[in-house]
Amino acid sequence: MLTAELAPLPVETLRQDFPILNRIVRGKPLVYLDNAATTQKPQQVIDAISRYYAETNSNVHRGVHYLSEQATIQYEGARRRVANFLNAGSEREVIFTRGTTEAINLVAASFGRKFLREGDEVILTEMEHHSNIVPWQIACDASGAKLRVAPINDRGEVMMDQLRALLNPRTKMVAAVHLSNALGTINPVKEIVELAHSVGARVLLDGAQAVSHLPVDVRDLDADFYVFSGHKIFGPTGIGVLYGKAELLESMPPYQGGGDMIRSVSFQRTIYNDIPYKFEAGTPHIAGAIGLAAALDYVENVGLERIAAWEHELLEYGTGLLQEIPGLRLIGTAHQKASVLSFVLESAHPHDIGTILDNDGVAIRTGHHCAEPVMHRFGIPATARASVAFYNTRQELDALAQAIHNVNRLFR
Amino acid sequence: MNDLRDLYQEIILDHNRNPRNFRAIDGATITLEGYNPLCGDRYTIYLVLDGDIVKDISFTGAGCAISKASASVMTSMLKGKTRAEAEAAFQQFHEVATGHNAISDQQLESLGKLGAFAGIREFPMRVKCATLAWHTMHNGLEGKHEGATTE
Numbered sequence: 001m002l003t004a005e006l007a008p009l010p011v012e013t014l015r016q017d018f019p020i021l022n023r024i025v026r027g028k029p030l031v032y033l034d035n036a037a038t039t040q041k042p043q044q045v046i047d048a049i050s051r052y053y054a055e056t057n058s059n060v061h062r063g064v065h066y067l068s069e070q071a072t073i074q075y076e077g078a079r080r081r082v083a084n085f086l087n088a089g090s091e092r093e094v095i096f097t098r099g100t101t102e103a104i105n106l107v108a109a110s111f112g113r114k115f116l117r118e119g120d121e122v123i124l125t126e127m128e129h130h131s132n133i134v135p136w137q138i139a140c141d142a143s144g145a146k147l148r149v150a151p152i153n154d155r156g157e158v159m160m161d162q163l164r165a166l167l168n169p170r171t172k173m174v175a176a177v178h179l180s181n182a183l184g185t186i187n188p189v190k191e192i193v194e195l196a197h198s199v200g201a202r203v204l205l206d207g208a209q210a211v212s213h214l215p216v217d218v219r220d221l222d223a224d225f226y227v228f229s230g231h232k233i234f235g236p237t238g239i240g241v242l243y244g245k246a247e248l249l250e251s252m253p254p255y256q257g258g259g260d261m262i263r264s265v266s267f268q269r270t271i272y273n274d275i276p277y278k279f280e281a282g283t284p285h286i287a288g289a290i291g292l293a294a295a296l297d298y299v300e301n302v303g304l305e306r307i308a309a310w311e312h313e314l315l316e317y318g319t320g321l322l323q324e325i326p327g328l329r330l331i332g333t334a335h336q337k338a339s340v341l342s343f344v345l346e347s348a349h350p351h352d353i354g355t356i357l358d359n360d361g362v363a364i365r366t367g368h369h370c371a372e373p374v375m376h377r378f379g380i381p382a383t384a385r386a387s388v389a390f391y392n393t394r395q396e397l398d399a400l401a402q403a404i405h406n407v408n409r410l411f412r
Numbered sequence: 413m414n415d416l417r418d419l420y421q422e423i424i425l426d427h428n429r430n431p432r433n434f435r436a437i438d439g440a441t442i443t444l445e446g447y448n449p450l451c452g453d454r455y456t457i458y459l460v461l462d463g464d465i466v467k468d469i470s471f472t473g474a475g476c477a478i479s480k481a482s483a484s485v486m487t488s489m490l491k492g493k494t495r496a497e498a499e500a501a502f503q504q505f506h507e508v509a510t511g512h513n514a515i516s517d518q519q520l521e522s523l524g525k526l527g528a529f530a531g532i533r534e535f536p537m538r539v540k541c542a543t544l545a546w547h548t549m550h551n552g553l554e555g556k557h558e559g560a561t562t563e
Contacts (some may be wrong), residue, residue, distance in 0.1 A: 351476035381452035
């Protein structure tokens with residue numbers, strides 16, 4: 001990475017864009033380190049959503065009146081914005097969903113119905129989020145296909161030789177996370193795509209965590225499907241994205257039926273709309289899409305290369321601080337890692353850690369992070385997880401470390 | 413850390429560090445699992461009943477300090493009690509941990525060890541931790557076979 005040539009991030013200035021970061025929580029300045037759960041929103045995003053409701057609110061693709069036309073222009077502009085952000089070949093390849101989970105369910109249901117047959121195989125990695133496991137279990141149950149799992153090593157990295165060994169001509173889908181929410185591991189997704197394609201399998205990449213930390217180019221990755229959520233990249237909840245290669249999306253059956261996804265309907269015969277509309281039944285989350293576009297504008301203005309470089313510094317600094325704490329064990333020590341510091345303490349259960357840190361104004365997540373197989377792999381019920389975004393500072397990681405010392409003091 | 417000391421009182425820290433009756437009982441009259449899917453707390457409660465009397469009670473499992481101390485205190489309180497007394501203690505614990513009525517110092521004194529859990533009500537996210545073992549015990553005595561889940 002060209003970190004040396006990048007101007008440093010003006011973190012203190014950027015923080016002023018995020019009103020919530022000025023809040024006092026439990027009598028202390030908020031230290032928000034739960035960014036893997038959801039990110040905070042800059043004023044620019046909040047304003048874009050308010051402005052839409054105050055000035056433009058109307059339904060899309062329907063009315064001939066002025067507001068409907070404006071809302072449609074903004075909604076379709078958001079789609080182009082997303083396509084550009086991912087470097088998709090065309091905005092027809094961008095489908096708005098409720099989030100990552102719905103996007104994966106859409107692919108598992110629709111791709112599954114079209115391409116999965118008895119005896120076929122779907123490969124996942126052991127570090128997947130439940131939302132990239134359960135939809136495939138449902139699709140396998142429906143089709144008679146088999147689920148195979150590529151294991152991870154003690155650092156929390158996919159064992160690539162094992163993944164290679166699982167691939168065979170019956171493999172129809174490889175679904176893998178780009179950046180693990182529980183471990184912080186960055187998977188070698190380009191290599192995974194190449195390997196999968198070599199046996200004719202398709203690949204879905206779960207980018208829920210990745211998009212706010214790393215530049216993503218779906219054409220460079222040659223991903224067949226790439227999915228993410230708006231709220232994890234400084235946008236609103238309730239909006240997400242499915243990117244899919246046009247020829248694949250065109251060959252797949254609709255996921256839900258309703259308005260907007262049809263060209264004509266009679267009781268005898270319904271003709272479906274073209275992509276992307278075929279997969280967007282009903283009135284979409286228009287304000288959400290517009291808010292997401294504002295968030296992507298914001299992120300690109302800041303610059304994802306600069307974000308990645310700063311977060312790498314933060315992660316190294318935080319890792320150093322945490323490793324000095326007696327009885328602390330990091331869960332997830334991959335060579336390629338971003339954002340996430342998942343850990344357990346000898347003295348206290350993660351749930352107790354979470355409460356005590358909260359009392360110091362430090363917001364982290366505790367639990368299994370919707371990745372129970374990862375917890376089983378490491379033989380633990382849960383972890384405490386701090387996850388950074390570009391607006392975090394070294395001082396905030398100092399506060400985290402100090403609060404963890406307080407846990408040890410209380411439980412010694 | 414004043415507020416935290418209300419939650420993590422010395423009795424709770426002690427029972428977390430040295431849980432009482434932390435063992436399995438082979439051939440227990442009632443064996444029931446309680447699970448909190450939110451945080452992964454998972455305990456098994458063992459009850460040996462002699463007619464109406466809780467002759468022995470123990471637990472195994474893993475979870476946070478609050479849930480473990482709560483299970484430990486519960487088992488040490490209920491040994492030798494009747495079903496009705498155990499049920500009354502369950503109701504009393506529930507009121508202490510979740511109630512909205514203020515607890516006077518006099519009441520606190522009469523609650524004994526249960527009083528240590530009065531701080532929980534200020535931490536709504538932790539109430540389920542405190543009540544898990546009690547719900548499991550209660551379900552066991554009620555003759556329910558499916559474990560308690562507090563979420």
